[in-house]
Amino acid sequence: MSNDVAQPFCNNAEWGMLDWNDLKYFLAVARGGSTLAASRELRVSQTTVARRIAALEESVGLTLFEKRPAGYALTPSGDELLVHAEEVEAAALRFDSTAGASTRDISGTVRLTTEEVLAMTVLAPLLRELHDLHPKIHIELDSAQTIRDLGAGEADIALRSTSKPQPAGVVGRALCKDDWTLYCSCDYAARHGVPKNKEDLKNHSLVGGGGGNLWRAYSAWIKDMGLEDQVMVQHGSSTGLLSGVRSGFGIAVLPCMVGDGDPDLIRCLPPRENHGRVMWLLTHERVRHAPRVRTTIDFLYERLKRLVSELELAT
Template structure:
């Protein structure tokens, strides 16, 4: 375990922002531009700019002056570079230690999650997960129905429910699983954004979503008297997301996914929801080294995703 002043400052920083925001800060400080930083980090320029804005919001400080020639550190930003580099060194040392330990782990870990959560929340972290634990094989099951963890149908579940249902389940709550209606920015430019449920009558809706979502969404559409505004039915929540992104119409989507997408905007406040998103396993396998390592890894990354969303929505 890494110890000393750098480690304590890692904890201080984590209370204020995600480590990836600090990575973006250092990359821009070193290169002087968000474009060069994006290339170094292998992400989009928009992502880098958003992370810098989130960090400044979290700290209440202006870290850079935006100039036509690029980004220049402010006095406050310059004062943080050395401390951020100390944290970077501690983080890299911890990562190297984790990867060394990861080489001793092996086996197959089966993860079950709805396709939209698997694609949007799990997939972005699979490369890092593989690099950290190269001998651990990941199997992802996107079945809409619930897999029985007690029966060994999966080792880990990313699941939305009102409570942990099933004997022997253990896990951690990630975030309230709120859903609401979204449209693309291109759709909004053409048709505007409805400000109320009655206002939806002037818009095109996309229905479906698969499984329990399709039933609940369909019931809501019927109760709101909007059935005649549905022009396409999708068989999965991923299909709903794709339809919204292409500008086809308005559809219900999970906030934990849609709020992270810059080309998607909320039409209405989140619907009243009692469901929570959980990262679950079963007590039978919770202490297996590979399962323990994977669930800890995913919880850390998904929790950071949630924190970033909360900062973005609050801004």
């Protein structure tokens, strides 16, 4: 593992020698975990990707990846610089979007699919802002529990959590780890206290449900913990879980992106580690360059990354 100390790209003494196009290869390898995955994403040879990564490491004077049998893993230096590379990417996307705004017709319908609780909390204020900036873009927000097939054209954009590789043609940008954990309201905590460990949960009321795959995973965890008798109400949707917690009825599992951003909610236990789930903004190659889709994705990515950073600083 490298002992290099990462510095922002622009602070490197040889910053003028840096080929900024190499950041595209750096991000592709970091997100894909290998030069092979990056080569497929960028539609170049694997040798080209490896050569550009080597050139970037030489340019900045840091080892950015540890080469392992299973692929490429970011070194501490690479992990620190990933944030800066994403900022450069976001700035380039904003530049491109702004530069082309006068010549492109940014209008039409964008079908956006996600989990209901994210649609009602995280996305709602962002979509209002998007409308203010681009009033000719019409959003169809689909929060059905059925996973929509982007390849079949069932949606244009998905804000989706997954630990699995995406089907051919589906591309996207990773936002953050999709951590979930148990939350209660401040009112509930004042009346009943906050459980300190899993054993304490046997003395608290749980809000169950969530619907679909969420309830299957949540109920399996409840059963494994022997907490079936603690479920005092069951909702059919993820927003039902949120309402149950906010009302002070009991404790329920919620996405940290939602729970940590609500000042009336309290984390009860740390999120489960090593679950492997990542929150992505996804679309399909067929529509990714359509002005209405590209504009919406660029906007959501920037705002959601900012939200994630703010929540990380606050917790």
